[in-house]
Every structure is written in structure tokens, then in C-alpha cells.
């Protein structure tokens with residue numbers, strides 16, 4: 001009996017994937033296809049899933065069958081009388097064989113093969129629905145029966161066949177399936193853990209091993225047979241997971257299966273209470289409360305009472321389809337705006353009537369038809385204040401050039417720089433307090449020295465005189481807004497630089513960097529390297545050196561304008577001269593082209609370029625700045641300005657420049673107009689006028705002239721109009737010690753008078769004078785507080801009249817007073833020629849221009865004792881002679 005049962009069991013198990021546990025090599029492929037075969041009577045899906053290695057083991061699937069068989073085995077070994085079902089050829093289906101409620105402790109197995117946990121209270125589940133048999137529930141039976149196939153051994157059993165068509169091989173599994181179908185589970189079935197059933201759950205592999213050789217061979221043989229059937233099955237829709245019948249959905253509620261056929265249709269689940277209902281409820285509970293106001297509420301209640309659950313009425317936003325100004329009168333003719341009648345009507349709108357209790361409206365709304373008018377009139381688009389407004393991509397770009405973010409000394413420049421440490425003589429140190437914040441009165445600021453740890457007691461949190469540091473901070477992270485400028489192609493002047501953000505007045509914008517070269521190197525480059533260039537990026541810098549920004553920052557692309565919005569200013573930063581572009585006195589808007597006045601002196605007519613800046617005051621050519629002649633102020637006005645000028649004198653170089661015309665000393669006393677050597681013929685004379693704010697010292701300026709690279713005479717358009725140029729204005733603060741009779745290598749001569757002051761502000765006017773080995777006479781007219789420097793060419797007679805000569809003097813620039821000027825293309829080319837052959841005519845005119853000096857030919861300064869203490873800071877420079 002046991003052997004028969006086992007045989008049946010093997011037959012039943014033959015097509016099951018569990019057999020893949022002991023495959024032979026020859027059957028591996030079959031097993032593969034076999035394991036991926038979906039439908040079996042036991043659990044089709046699980047077989048398909050078994051092909052996935054990540055999914056539960058196949059043992060788990062085989063276990064229920066084995067257990068079912070085992071239960072049969074147990075029954076048979078005990079020789080128990082067959083039950084009625086068994087007698088009638090019906091056996092307990094798998095689902096029922098697991099547990100029956102009235103035998104709680106009897107051996108049982110989970111219907112789906114999974115080990116169940118024991119539970120203290122044995123809840124009653126409708127296992128026929130929950131278990132795999134539940135998939136064969138009534139509904140499933142009705143709709144999904146056709147899909148079920150039963151595999152018995154190697155024979156597919158047609159589920160449509162009636163009971164008479166019993167499987168021929170007597171497969172228990174097939175029978176079991178049938179029984180399951182025809183014997184619905186009893187109403188009360190409980191779930192029990194398999195491990196509590198007492199039956200050992202044997203491993204299939206063990207069972208196979210126990211079969212012996214022959215048994216295994218039989219089993220394998222059956223497997224190969226089965227696989228052919230399964231291969232056929234593979235082509236079915238079911239295998240390909242093509243659903244041909246509708247999917248049935250089951251309903252679960254509170255963790256329990258709800259059979260819609262069995263259970264009476266429940267009322268709709270409680271809807272979320274709408275606010276309206278809440279309101280109605282509230283109203284119902286407290287009618288007295290709601291009664292006094294709102295007839296509306298009453299309506300709502302009425303409607304809810306009569307119509308049942310109220311649906312929320314959607315609020316319709318009028319303006320969605322009517323527009324923002326819906327309900328307002330529009331002008332009959334929008335091009336004429338409102339006529340009087342319409343205005344009157346508009347004014348009578350109740351919404352516009354003043355209410356006595358209303359607070360006054362301080363924020364005025366836009367006029368109602370503002371938009372209409374704007375559309376009709378139009379307006380240039382302009383972004384708000386500090387919005388970054390870069391150009392769109394795809395702009396033409398200049399040919400690539402090597403950029404340099406820091407100045408670099410090239411060749412002898414470094415050595416030359418070190419040899420002349422004249423800045424140390426004027427090393428500035430401010431005495432500002434936190435409350436001052438290194439503002440306009442800051443000593444360093446006036447001297448154009450940037451504050452740092454060494455020369456300023458205030459930290460960066462208080463000090464406002466750290467423009468270069470601020471610039472570095474601003475730009476180090478990069479980004480268009482932080483950089484704030486971009487190169488763009490202008491219509492007629494090549495490339496230029498525009499702002500893509502706004503800048504405040506006098507704010508630092510970008511640094512002008514490049515290679516710092518000596519004059520000789522500049523000359524060499526002009527003759528050899530740049531000889532075919534159209535644009536030059538050379539600018540006079542400091543100590544007669546030149547910045548060549550051919551390799552440098554984008555500041556080199558900044559164009560000239562006769563009415564500029566920026567300035568190029570040289571500052572001393574940590575002892576080093578640095579040049580940067582600063583915004584002018586007015587703010588710069590986003591999108592403006594950045595320009596500064598080149599104050600450009602071409603060396604020859606060849607180099608005169610037409611200026612295309614388009615400013616109303618355009619000089620017509622790229623040339624030097626004309627002399628500023630301002631009408632003298634009426635006395636009264638001058639008197640009124642007494643106090644203000646005093647303050648303004650402290651205001652630094654830029655403000656002093658403006659105040660030059662007022663010519664007032666530090667005490668507010670009006671001074672006489674400075675004598676400025678006027679240009680005669682082609683000679684350009686530089687005059688340095690100094691003025692101090694305090695003290696009574698006498699200053700005599702004396703020194704030797706030296707050609708400054710950037711001092712270029714005008715020719716061509718500027719010919720004959722060469723004028724004394726107010727070159728730069730600076731305030732110089734000198735310590736008493738250093739100020740005393742100190743002649744510096746840079747050509748400054750500073751003498752102290754009777755009293756010393758620790759801080760003295762000096763206003764410097766610089767004009768250029770020409771000379772050949774110039775002996776500069778500095779003369780102070782008793783009547784004038786200013787010193788005029790005129791050229792007294794000592795050996796002019798020796799010069800050939802046919803040749804131009806310019807001799808370099810020994811003048812050095814002050815850190816603060818030297819303006820940045822681009823060099824003309826041929827500037828340096830002609831310098832050497834001029835050195836040797838000065839024009840007699842020019843020299844004569846130079847001499848004549850020295851005529852006002854009482855002591856022509858010698859440096860001399862007369863002192864006006866009536867004048868207050870002054871330190872006159874004189875810088876001498878000799879200008880070359882234009883032909």
C-alpha cells in the first residue's frame with residue numbers, strides 16, 4: 001500500500017519543478033524549460049516564479065503536495081477506514097487537507113506551502129478563499145476555470161472534460177484538484193502552522209535519493225517526456241502571459257476577504273464631511289447661534305436637508321475668462337484714454353470713495369490704464385537696478401589673447417623698480433578711527449595708497465579704502481555678475497567693454513594688468529613685435545615704465561571717450577603700483593559701455609586717429625585733454641564756499657580736480673589763479689602747481705627733468721594747439737620728517753618751512769615742459785602761490801634745428817599724481833630720434849615759455865612769505881618735442 005502510494009506520489013510529482021533538484025546533465029535544458037512552465041494544478045504561478053533564483057525555493061512549492069501525500073500515507077498506514085469522500089473516490093483537496101477547524105491539533109499543511117506560525121488564538125479564516133484554493137473560489141471557478149490545466153504525469157488534463165474523464169494514470173494530484181473543484185471548503189477552516197502538524201516535512205531530494213537508482217531513472221525519464229508537452233505549452237497565450245480573460249479583482253476589508261456575492265451590498269463608505277455639511281451640522285446643533293445672520297446659511301441648510309449630501313459648489317473666478325479689469329469701464333477709444341465723462345464715472349465708483357475710517361493709502365497704485373498707454377507709447381526695455389544683464393551667447397569674440405590677472409615685471413623692469421624705491425619716502429600711514437572708516441579724509445586715500453595691515457589700524461570691517469582687495473574678493477569666485485564686465489564688439493571702434501551690472505560712483509570695476517616693461521623694451525617691442533599691429537595696448541605706468549597689456553586683462557579693450565564714465569587710476573597697493581578702472585562720478589548702469597579718457601598724445605600726424613566716441617564734447621581726435629578753463633567765480637559765491645572748499649580740499653584727488661577752478665587754499669582763502677605755462681607753438685609745458693592746506697613752510701621745488709614715456713606731444717590735429725595740460729591733481733600728505741628739504745630720486749623737492757605739519761594736503765597741477773637736458777626752473781611768483789615749472793634747455797643751441805630731440809630728465813612720478821595714458825603707436829619709435837635733434841624753433845619757444853620765470857635757466861623758487869605754510873610738491877617732467 002505504501003509503495004503504491006509512493007508510486008502515485010512520484011507520478012504526481014513528476015512534472016513538478018521540484019524535480020529539478022536532481023537533474024542529470026542531459027535533462028538540464030528540459031528542466032529549464034520545465035521550471036519555467038507556468039500552469040500546474042497546484043500553483044501555476046509559483047512554478048513560473050520558481051525559475052527566478054531570488055524567489056522562494058521550489059521545495060516550498062512541493063511541500064504542500066508532499067504533505068498532502070504524506071497525510072494520505074499516514075491515513076493509509078493507519079488503516080483507517082476511508083472516509084465517505086475517499087470511498088466515493090473523492091479526496092480532500094489540498095486546501096481542506098491542511099486544517100479543519102474541528103481538529104485543531106491534527107497534522108496539517110499550509111495551503112500555499114509556506115510555513116505558518118502558530119497563533120495562540122486560532123482565528124477562523126475562510127481558507128478556501130485565502131489559500132491557493134481561493135483562486136479556485138466560486139468566482140474563479142465561474143470565470144477562470146477554463147484557464148486551469150492539470151498536469152498529471154506527462155498528460156495534460158483537459159479541465160473541461162467531465163468527471164468521467166478521469167486521469168488515466170491515477171494521479172493523486174489531479175484527483176485532488178478535481179476534488180477541490182467539486183468539494184468546496186467547509187465554512188470554518190483554521191490555519192495552522194505546518195511545523196505544529198507533527199508531520200516531518202521531508203526534503204524532496206532526500207526522497208529521490210531514497211528511491212534508488214531505478215526509481216530515479218524512471219523519474220528522469222518521465223521528466224524528459226513531460227518536457228515535450230511543456231514545450232508545446234510554451235506557445236500558449238497563458239505561457240506568454242497574455243491575458244485573454246478579464247482580470248478579477250478581489251475586495252479586502254479590514255484584512256478580510258469580502259465576497260461581493262455573499263455579502264450584502266454595504267452602504268457607501270462614509271464620505272468625508274464637506275465643510276458645508278459641517279456648517280449644516282453646526283447650524284443644526286446651535287440654531288440660535290446661526291439664526292441671526294446669514295440668510296445664506298439658512299439656504300444652505302435647507303438645500304442640504306432636502307437634497308441630501310450637499311456637493312461643494314465650485315467658485316468661479318470671474319477674471320479667468322473676463323480679465324483682471326472685468327467690470328470696469330474701458331475708454332471708448334483706448335488711444336485717447338479716458339474722456340471726461342469716463343473719468344467722472346470712474347471717480348464715482350464706490351470702491352474709490354474715501355472712507356473716513358480708512359488709513360491713508362501711501363502706496364499709490366498704477367493708473368488703471370497705465371498698461372494700455374505703455375503699450376501704445378512703448379518704452380525701451382531696461383532691467384531693474386542690480387540685475388545682471390549679460391549679453392546672450394554667440395557674440396563675436398576677439399582673437400584670443402593671453403590673459404594676465406597680475407602685473408608681471410619683464411626684463412630690467414623689476415631691477416629698475418627695485419633701484420628706485422621712492423615710494424618708501426612717501427609711505428603713507430593713516431590715522432583714521434573706526435568712525436571715520438578711512439573715508440575721504442583718510443591719509444592713505446588722499447595719497448592713493450590702499451590701506452592694508454601695515455598702514456591702517458582699522459580692519460577691513462571698518463576701512464573703506466581697500467578697493468583692490470574688494471575687487472579681488474568680488475571676482476575670485478567668478479561669475480558674470482561678480483566680474484561685472486564683458487568684451488563686446490562695438491560698431492565702429494573694434495571691441496569694447498560693457499558693464500553687465502550696475503556700479504556705484506567711484507567703485508572699482510576692474511584692474512588693468514599686463515607686463516611691466518621699461519621704455520627700452522617698449523621701444524624694442526614696437527619696432528620688432530608690434531610693428532604691423534593696428535591696436536596697441538601700451539600705457540604709461542610708473543617710474544617711466546609701461547604696462548603692456550597685449551598680454552593682460554580685458555581692461556585693455558576699454559575704449560576712449562571724450563565724455564567718459566570711468567577713470568583709470570593708479571594706486572599703490574602693498575607698495576606696488578597698480579592700475580584699475582573706476583567708475584566715474586555717476587553710477588554706471590547695466591549695459592553701458594565703459595570708457596575713460598585716454599588723454600592720448602599721438603607722436604606724429606600719422607598716429608592721429610579720429611575719435612568716434614560720439615560725445616557732444618568730442619574733441620574729434622584721440623588726443624590730449626584740452627586745458628580746462630573755467631570762469632572765475634564771483635566773489636560772493638567764492639565767499640560762500642569758504643567752508644565747503646575747506647572740506648573739499650580733503651576730499652582727495654578727484655574732488656580737487658573739480659575744485660581747481662576755485663583755487664582755494666586749505667584755509668578757505670581764495671588764491672590767485674595759478675600761473676600755468678601756456679603753450680607756445682608746439683611746445684607743451686607742464687606746470688606743477690602745489691598748494692597746501694595747512695602750515696606756513698616755504699617750499700622750493702627743484703629738480704631735473706626727465707622724459708616720461710607717456711608724455712607725447714601733439715601733432716596733426718592738435719598741432720599748434722598744444723597747451724599746458726593739467727595732468728593730474730593729487731593731494732599729497734607728507735610726514736614732517738620726510739618733508740623737510742628732501743629731494744627724492746623721483747625729482748620731488750620738498751622743503752619745510754617754519755612749522756611742520758604731520759599731514760599736509762597738496763594740490764598738484766602738472767604741466768609738461770620741454771627741454772633738452774632740461775634744467776627746470778621752478779619759479780614762484782610772489783603774487784602767486786603756485787609754482788610754474790618751465791623748461792630751460794641748457795644746451796639747446798647745440799641742437800640741430802632740423803631734428804627733434806627730446807632728452808629724458810630725471811623726473812619721477814609721484815605715486816598719486818601720474819595719470820594713466822595709453823601710448824601712441826609710434827610714440828616710442830620717435831623718442832630716440834628726438835633725443836638727438838631738438839628743433840631750434842621749438843627750443844626757442846620753450847625758452848620763451850620760460851620767460852615768465854624770473855630765473856630762467858636755473859631752478860628757482862621765490863617764496864611768498866604772506867602765504868601760509870605750504871609744501872609744494874613738484875614733479876618735473878620733460879616733454880618731447882613734436883615736429
Ligand SMILES: C[S@@+](CC[C@H](N)C(=O)[O-])C[C@H]1O[C@@H](n2cnc3c(N)ncnc32)[C@H](O)[C@@H]1O
Nearest residue numbers: 493494495535556557558559560610611612613
Ligand atoms: C586700447 S585699444 C581699445 C580696444 C580696441 N577697440 C580693440 O578692439 O582692441 C585702443 C584702440 O581702440 C580704438 N579706439 C578706442 N577708442 C576709440 C574712439 N573713441 N574712437 C575711435 N577709435 C577708438 C583705437 O583704434 C585705439 O587705438
